[in-house]
Amino acid sequence: MIQEKVQRQREFFHTGKTIDVEYRIKMLKKLYDSIQHHEQDILNALEKDLGKNDFEAYMCEVGLALTEISHMIKHVRSYAKEKTVKTPLGQFAARSYTKSVPYGTVLIMSPWNYPFLLTIDPLANAIAAGNTAVVKPSAYSPCTSEVVRQILEECFDEEVVCVITGGRKENAELLKQKFDFIFFTGSTNVGKEVLRNAAEHLTPAVLELGGKSPCIVDKTAKIELTAKRIVFGKYLNCGQTCVAPDYLLVHSSVKDQLIKELKKQIELQYTENPLNQTDYGKIINEKHFERVKGLIDLDKVVHGGKSNAETYQIEPTIMDDVTWDDAVMKEEIFGPVLPVLTYETTEEIIHLMQDKPKPLALYLFTEDKQVIKAVTERIQYGGGCINDVMAHLGTSELAFGGVGESGMGNYHGKAGFKAFSHTKNIMDKKTWMDLPFRYRHHRSELFSKLLRVFLK
Numbered sequence: 417m418i419q420e421k422v423q424r425q426r427e428f429f430h431t432g433k434t435i436d437v438e439y440r441i442k443m444l445k446k447l448y449d450s451i452q453h454h455e456q457d458i459l460n461a462l463e464k465d466l467g468k469n470d471f472e473a474y475m476c477e478v479g480l481a482l483t484e485i486s487h488m489i490k491h492v493r494s495y496a497k498e499k500t501v502k503t504p505l506g507q508f509a510a511r512s513y514t515k516s517v518p519y520g521t522v523l524i525m526s527p528w529n530y531p532f533l534l535t536i537d538p539l540a541n542a543i544a545a546g547n548t549a550v551v552k553p554s555a556y557s558p559c560t561s562e563v564v565r566q567i568l569e570e571c572f573d574e575e576v577v578c579v580i581t582g583g584r585k586e587n588a589e590l591l592k593q594k595f596d597f598i599f600f601t602g603s604t605n606v607g608k609e610v611l612r613n614a615a616e617h618l619t620p621a622v623l624e625l626g627g628k629s630p631c632i633v634d635k636t637a638k639i640e641l642t643a644k645r646i647v648f649g650k651y652l653n654c655g656q657t658c659v660a661p662d663y664l665l666v667h668s669s670v671k672d673q674l675i676k677e678l679k680k681q682i683e684l685q686y687t688e689n690p691l692n693q694t695d696y697g698k699i700i701n702e703k704h705f706e707r708v709k710g711l712i713d714l715d716k717v718v719h720g721g722k723s724n725a726e727t728y729q730i731e732p733t734i735m736d737d738v739t740w741d742d743a744v745m746k747e748e749i750f751g752p753v754l755p756v757l758t759y760e761t762t763e764e765i766i767h768l769m770q771d772k773p774k775p776l777a778l779y780l781f782t783e784d785k786q787v788i789k790a791v792t793e794r795i796q797y798g799g800g801c802i803n804d805v806m807a808h809l810g811t812s813e814l815a816f817g818g819v820g821e822s823g824m825g826n827y828h829g830k831a832g833f834k835a836f837s838h839t840k841n842i843m844d845k846k847t848w849m850d851l852p853f854r855y856r857h858h859r860s861e862l863f864s865k866l867l868r869v870f871l872k
Contacts, residue, residue, distance in 0.1 A: 418580060418586070418589050418590060418593065419593060421550065421574060421578050421580075422521060422550060422593045422594075422595070424574065424575050425521045425548040425549075425550065425574075425575055425576070425578060426520065426521045426548075427575075428548055428575035428576065429518075429520050429521055429547070429548045434518060434546045434547065434548060434576070435517075435518070435546055437492060437493055437496050437546075440492055440496075440543055440544055440545075440546055441489055441492060441493075443543050443571070443572065443576065444485055444488055444489050444492070444540060444543055444544060445489060446571045446572075447485060447536070447539075447540065447543070447567075447568075447571050448482060448485045448486070448489070450567045450570050450571050451478065451481060451482060451485075451536070451567060452482070454563060454566070454567055455474075455478060457563050457566075458473070458477070458478055458532055458560070458563050459473045459474065459478070460559075461532075461557075461559035461560040461562070461563045462477060462531070462532065462559075462560055464559040465528070465531065465556075465557040465558070465559045465560050465700070466529075466531075466557070466653065466654075466656070466697055466698065466700060467654070467695075467696065467697035467698035467727075467729075468653065468697055469695035469697075472652065472653070472697075476530065476533065476652065476653065477530055477532040477533040478532065478533075480533050480537070480809075480810065481532060481533050481536040481537060481540070483812065484536070484537050484540050484541075484812055484828070484829075484832070485536070485540045487812040487829055488540050488541065488543070488544035488832075488833070491829075491830070491833075492544045492833070495516065495544070495830060495833045495834075496516055496545075496546070496833075498513045498514065498515050499513060499514045499515075500512070500513045501513060501514060503843070506851075507843065507845070508849070508851065509845075509846040509848065509849045510843050510844060510845045510846060511843070511844045511846075512841075512842070512843045512844075513842055513844070514839050514840065514841055514842070515839070515840045515842060516545070516833070516834070516837040516838070516839055516840075517546070517837060517838055517839075517840055518545050518546030518547040518836065518837060518838075519545075519547055519596040519597040519620070519836060519837070519838055520547060520548070520595075520596030520597070521547065521548045521549070521550065521595055521596050522542050522547045522548070522549050522550070522595060522596060522597040522598070522599065522836060523549075523550050523552065523590060523593075523595040523597070523598045523599070524538050524539055524542065524549055524550070524551045524552065524599045525552045525587070525590075525598070525599070525600045525601065525602065525610065526538070526551070526552070526553050526554060526601055526602075527554055527601045527602045527658075528554035528555075528556035528557040528700055529653060529656040529657060529658065529700070529750075530653070530657070531553060531554055531557035531560040531561060531564070532560050532563075532564065534601050534624075535551060535553050535564050536564075537827070537828070537832070538599045538601075538827060538832065538836075539551060539568075539577070540832070541827055541828075541832030541833055541835060541836050542599070542836045543577070544832075544833050544836075545833050545835075545836035545837045546837075547596075547597070547836055548575065548576055548577070549576075549577050549578070550577075550578050550579075550580060550590065550595070551564070551568060551577060551578065551579045551580070552579075552580050552581075552586065552587065552590055553565070553579070553581065554602075555581070555582060555583040555584075556700050556701060557700070561581055562581075564579065565579040565581060591609070591610060591613035591614075592613070594617045594619070595617070595619055596619065597619065597620055597621070597622075597836060598610060598614050598619055598620075598621040598622075599621070599622045599624075599827075599835070599836070600621065600622070600623050600624065601624040601625075601658075602624075602625070603625065603626065604625045604626065604627070604821060604822075607623045607625045607823070610623065611623060621824070621825070622817070622823075622824065622825030622826070622827065622835050623818070623823045623824050623825065624658070624776075624816075624817060624818060624823050624825075624827075625658070625776065625818055625821070625822050625823040626658040626659075626748050626750070626776050626818075626822060626823075627662075627748055627773055627774070627775045627776050627818070627821055627822040628662040628663060628745075628747075628748055628749075628772070628773075628775055629659055629660065629661060629662045629775040629776055629777040629778060629779070629797075629800075630661070630662065630663060630664075630665050630769065630775060630778055630779070631646060631650075631661035631662075631663070631664050631665070631778075631779040631780075631781070631805065632664075632665045632666075632759075632765060632778070632779065632780045632781065632782075632791065633646075633664060633665070633666045633667065633670065633674055633781045633782075634667050634670075634762070634780075634781065634782040634784060634787055635667040635669045635670050636782050636783040636784045636787075637670065637674075637781035637782055637783065637803075638781075638783070638803075639670060639673050639674050639677050640677055641803075642674065642677070642781040642803070643674060643677035643678045643680070643681045644677075644681050645781075645803075645804050645805055646661055646664070646678065646681075646754075646779075646781075646805060647678060647681040647682055647685055647732070648685065648805070649661055649779075649804075649805030649806045650732075650752070650754050650805070651682070651685070651686065651732045651752050652806070653697060654696075654697040654698060654699055654729075654730065654751060654752045655708075655749060655750060655751040655752040655753065656699070656700065656750055656751065657806065658750075658776055659776055659777040659805075659806050659809060660750075660805075660806070661754070661777075661779055661805050662748060662749055662775075663738070663744075663745065663749075663754065663755040663756070663757060664754060664755070664756045664757065665757055665758070665759050665765060665768075666756060666757070666758055666759070667758070667759060667760070668758040668759070668760060671736075671756065671758050674756075675718060675719075675734060675736060675756060678719070678734055678754070679718075679719045679734065682719060682720070682732045682734075686732055690729075690731055690732060691722060691723075691724050691727075691729050691731060696729060697729075698727055698728045698729045699728040699729070699730060699751060700728070701728065702728065704728075704750070704751070705723075705725070705728040705730070707751075708730060708749065708750065708751030708752075708753060709723055709730060710743070711743050711744040711747075711749060711751070711753055712730075712733060712735070712744070712753055713735060713742060713743070713744065716735040716736055716737055716738060716742070717733060717734070717735055718734050718735065718736045719732070719733065719734040720732050720733035720734060720752075721733050730751060730752050730753070731752065732752045732754075733752055733753045733754065734754050734756065735753065735754065735755045735756065736756050737756075738755040738756060738757050739757070740757075742755070745757075762787050762790055762791070765791070765795075766790060766791065766794050766795060769795045769796075769797075770794070770795065770796075773820065773821035773822070774796045774797055774798070774818070774819050774820035774821055774822055775797045775798065775822055776797070776798040776799075776818045776822035776823065777797060777798055777799060777800045777801075777805075777806070777808075778791070778795060778797040778800040779800050779801050779802075779804070779805045780792075780800070780801075780802050780803070781802075781803050782802070782803070788802055796819055796820065797819065797822070798816075798817055798818040798819050798822050798823065798826075799814070799815075799816060799817070809828075811828075811829075812828050812829030812830075812832075813829055814828065814829075815827065815828055815829070815830075815831030815832075816828045816831075817831075
C-alpha cells in the first residue's frame with residue numbers, strides 16, 4: 417500500500433504539473449486557509465497530546481506555521497526564478513545561470529514535541545519547491561496527527577500530499593522506499609537509522625536532531641532579564657523543545673544571584689504550584705515521564721522537583737552543584753529540569769565545548785563583545801542567540817539546522833526552499849560565434865598566448 421502511494425506520487429510528479437509556480441502558490445493558499453479553518457481543532461489536539469494551552473499552542477505552532485506558509489507564498493516566485501551568473505571571458509559567447517528544480521517525491525518525518533509546526537513547516541517548503549510529499553507524523557501525538565491528516569486530505573489529492581499514520585512498522589516500511597529526498601526531525605538514534613536507509617538509495621537527507629544545548633551566562637549579563645528569558649525558553653512545552661537550554665554554564669561570581677532570579681521567575685511565570693494549574697503542560701507519555709523523573713537528583717534540587725505520575729507532569733526544576741558525572745548531564749534532558757554548572761574563564765568554556773558533541777543551539781548572555789566574538793567564532797553549534805533563547809526560530813529569514821551530532825542541513829524561508837530543491841547549473845552556449853582556439857587543428861602559438869590570457 418505504501419509502495420503504491422509513493423509510485424502514484426512519482427507518476428504525478430512526472431506530469432510536470434508541480435513545476436508551475438502558480439500551481440504551488442495555489443496549493444500553499446489552500447493549506448493556509450485550511451489551517452485557519454481548523455485552528456480550534458489544532459489547539460484542542462495539542463492540548464490533549466501535550467497539555468499546551470491555547471496561547472502557547474498558537475504562538476509556537478499554528479502561528480509560526482502560518483508565518484512560514486505566508487513567506488513561501490510571498491517569495492516563491494523569486495526563489496524559483498532563474499539566476500544569471502557571470503560567464504568567464506574564455507567561454508564567450510554564452511549565458512550561465514542557475515535553476516532551482518524540485519527533487520521529486522519527498523518524505524517528511526515529523527516529531528511529537530511540536531507535532532503540528534514541525535510537520536507543516538517543512539511541508540510548506542516542499543510544496544513551494546515543487547515536490548510531491550509523503551508525510552509521516554508521530555504516533556506519540558495521535559490527536560494532532562489525526563488533525564494533520566484531516567487538513568492535508570482536505571487540501572490535497574494523495575498524488576500531491578499523502579499522510580501515512582502509524583508507528584515503527586510504518587516507519588520501517590517507508591524507509592525501505594526510494595524517495596528523492598528525506599526530511600527528518602527527531603532523536604539522534606532514529607536519525608542515524610534514517611540516514612542508513614537513505615544511503616541504500618543514495619537519497620539526500622536533512623536531519624534535524626538535538627543534543628545538549630548549553631546556555632552560558634557570564635559575569636556581565638543583566639541577571640534579572642537573563643533569568644526571565646531563560647525560564648521562558650527552558651520550561652516552554654515542559655522543556656520538550658529540541659533547542660531549549662539544556663543546562664546552564666554560569667560564571668561562579670553570579671551563580672547565586674542568577675538562581676535566586678530563576679526561582680523568582682518560575683513563580684511569576686508558573687505560580688508557586690504549577691502542578692495545580694489547568695494550563696500547565698505535561699510530558700508526552702509515561703515512558704518519557706519516567707525517564708525525565710529519573711534524571712532528577714533530589715539532593716541537588718534547589719527549586720521544584722515534584723511530579724504527578726497520573727498526569728505525567730513535572731514541576732519546573734532547578735538542580736545546583738551539578739557535575740558532568742551526574743545522570744542529568746549524560747543525555748539530552750528534554751524535560752523541565754535545569755542543571756546549573758559553573759565556570760571561571762571564557763577559555764575554559766571554549767575548550768570544554770570543543771570537546772563535547774556539537775549542540776543544535778547555544779545561548780550566550782553577556783554584555784562583553786570580546787566574549788561574543790570568542791564564543792561565536794570558536795565553538796561549533798547549529799545556531800542560537802545572544803542575550804535570548806530560541807528567538808532565532810521565530811524568523812523565516814534565519815536558516816535553522818544542526819551540525820555534526822545535532823544534524824545536517826537547514827531550513828526555514830529561503831533555506832527551506834533550497835533544502836527541497838536541486839540547483840541546476842547551466843551554460844547556454846550561443847551558436848552565432850565559436851572561438852576556434854580550443855579545437856586541436858586550430859592551435860598555434862598565438863592561440864596558446866590567448867589561452868593563458870583568458871584563463872588567468
